[in-house]
Amino acid sequence: xxxxLLTVDAVSPEIMGVALAGSLGVAVSDVDVADPDGxxxxxxxxxxxxxxxxxxxxxxxxxxxxxxxxxxxxLPLESELAAALAxxxxxxxxxxxxxxxxxxxxxxxxxDLLTHVRLExxxxxxxxxxxxxxxxxxxxxxxxxxxxxxxIVREQKPDTPVAGAFATSVEQVRxxxxxxxxxxxxxxxxxxxxxxxxxxxxxxxVIRQLESGWAPSGWYPVDLYRERLEARDELAGIGARLPRxxxxxxxxxxxxxxSRFAAATAEDPSGCLRRELTGAFEQTSVGWWWxxxxxxxxxxxx
Numbered sequence: 001x002x003x004x005l006l007t008v009d010a011v012s013p014e015i016m017g018v019a020l021a022g023s024l025g026v027a028v029s030d031v032d033v034a035d036p037d038g039x040x041x042x043x044x045x046x047x048x049x050x051x052x053x054x055x056x057x058x059x060x061x062x063x064x065x066x067x068x069x070x071x072x073x074x075l076p077l078e079s080e081l082a083a084a085l086a087x088x089x090x091x092x093x094x095x096x097x098x099x100x101x102x103x104x105x106x107x108x109x110x111x112d113l114l115t116h117v118r119l120e121x122x123x124x125x126x127x128x129x130x131x132x133x134x135x136x137x138x139x140x141x142x143x144x145x146x147x148x149x150x151x152i153v154r155e156q157k158p159d160t161p162v163a164g165a166f167a168t169s170v171e172q173v174r175x176x177x178x179x180x181x182x183x184x185x186x187x188x189x190x191x192x193x194x195x196x197x198x199x200x201x202x203x204x205x206v207i208r209q210l211e212s213g214w215a216p217s218g219w220y221p222v223d224l225y226r227e228r229l230e231a232r233d234e235l236a237g238i239g240a241r242l243p244r245x246x247x248x249x250x251x252x253x254x255x256x257x258x259s260r261f262a263a264a265t266a267e268d269p270s271g272c273l274r275r276e277l278t279g280a281f282e283q284t285s286v287g288w289w290w291x292x293x294x295x296x297x298x299x300x301x302x
Contacts, residue, residue, distance in 0.1 A: 001075045003066040005082055006105075006119075006129070008140045009091035010061035013053065016089060020051055023084035024068060024076070036065075058129035059141060060094070060119075083108045092140045094119065094131075099155035107131075107138055116149050116217070117141070135217075150221040158212075160204040166253040167197050173245050185243075192241040195234065196250055200257075202231040207257055210264045210294055220298035226277040232289050258289070265292035273297070 011019070013033040021028040032047035036054065050067040068075055076084065078095050086093040086108045097104035097116060107117045115136035122128040134144045170193065174185060206220075206228035214220050235254060239247040268274075273293040274286065 001068045001070070003064070003068070003078050003081055004096065005064045005066065005078070005085065006056075006060045006094040007062040007064065007089070007091045008060060008094070008107075008131075008138075009089070010055075011089045011091050016051060016053065016064075019085055019088035020049060020066065022088045023081055024049055056129050057126060058122075059131045059143075060129035079106065079108075082106070083112070083114070086110050087112070092138060097152065099152050101151060101155060103132075104149070104152055104155075107134065107141070109138060109140070113138065116152055117144065118149065148219060148221075149217075150224070153217050153219070153221055154224060156209070156217070158205055158208040160201045160208070162253050162257055163197060163200040163204050166200060166249055169249050170197075170246050173249070177245070189242065192238055193246060196238045196242065196246075199231040199234045199238070200250070200253060202228055203235060203254075203261075204257055207261050207264070210298075211260065214298045222277065222297075222299040225294075225298070229277070229287075229289055233287055236287055261289065262292060264294070266295050267291065268293040 017028055017031045017033045020031050020033070024031075026049055029044075030047050031049040031051065032044040033051045033053065034043050036052040048069045052065045052067075054063045055061065056063050066081070082093045082095045085091070087110050090110045092107055092109045094105045094107050094117065097106050103118045103120050105117050105119045106114060108114050113136065115134055115138065117131050117135070117138070118133040120130050120132050122130065131138075131141045131144045133147050133149070134141060135146070135148060137146055138144065206225065209215070209220065235250070239250055242250065268291050271291065274290045276297075277290075
């Protein structure tokens with residue numbers, strides 16, 4: 001198992017060894033902390049835990065490559081090791097965020113503060129590591145701007161089992177009806193199905209995030225929420241372009257998701273939310289989902 005961590009604080013190799021031993025539940029003698037460019041004869045190559053540390057420049061002091069031998073099922077997650085190491089070494093530790101953006105990291109402090117940070121590397125050689133923004137103030141990163149990271153929320157992709165079941169059911173219907181003229185599947189039908197599936201995924205995602213209290217970020221960008229409602233608009237009219245059997249499956253999926261959306265939102269008969277989202281004041285006809293509001297609105301949280 002390999003862990004890639006960064007520390008804001010310059011932790012000595014001795015303290016790092018003790019901290020890793022405590023975090024992983026092994027003896028200090030079982031941890032080899034070394035400079036990878038140092039004397040190889042001084043390494044403990046038989047140690048079950050190896051930590052190669054490199055000094056870097058900027059807001060980050062150490063880059064750590066930690067190798068732990070053993071069954072991965074018995075080892076902590078990277079987030080868990082980072083939190084344990086931060087507390088044991090009294091250091092702020094960074095690790096990559098799941099959203100896979102080049103600059104997206106989590107920072108965890110010795111007192112259990114956990115927040116997203118934006119880490120950027122300069123084009124210099126060696127590069128300068130700069131934490132340019134944080135979602136919550138981090139004492140050891142006082143120069144970072146405190147802001148929200150909309151791009152991280154956009155990259156969050158909760159599972160969509162309802163949309164997945166819809167796609168599977170459509171494929172089963174296609175196979176069962178193969179060759180029947182009444183179930184012709186031309187390019188236009190295929191394109192409409194792909195659009196229905198994509199918009200259904202989007203609709204289910206916002207509902208799951210709504211039900212979770214907007215986890216893990218705890219907020220939601222207003223423009224992204226508007227896009228989710230627009231995806232539901234697309235779903236409202238797409239059934240006419242699909243075979244009857246597919247439309248029935250789509251209606252069944254929407255019935256479940258719409259019921260969950262309604263249960264997780266409150267009525268907004270005055271249209272305040274729609275005006276906030278679109279700036280529209282005219283009373284044009286829109287889908288009922290534009291007249292239901294999450295409480296509190298997630299772009300005002302955090």
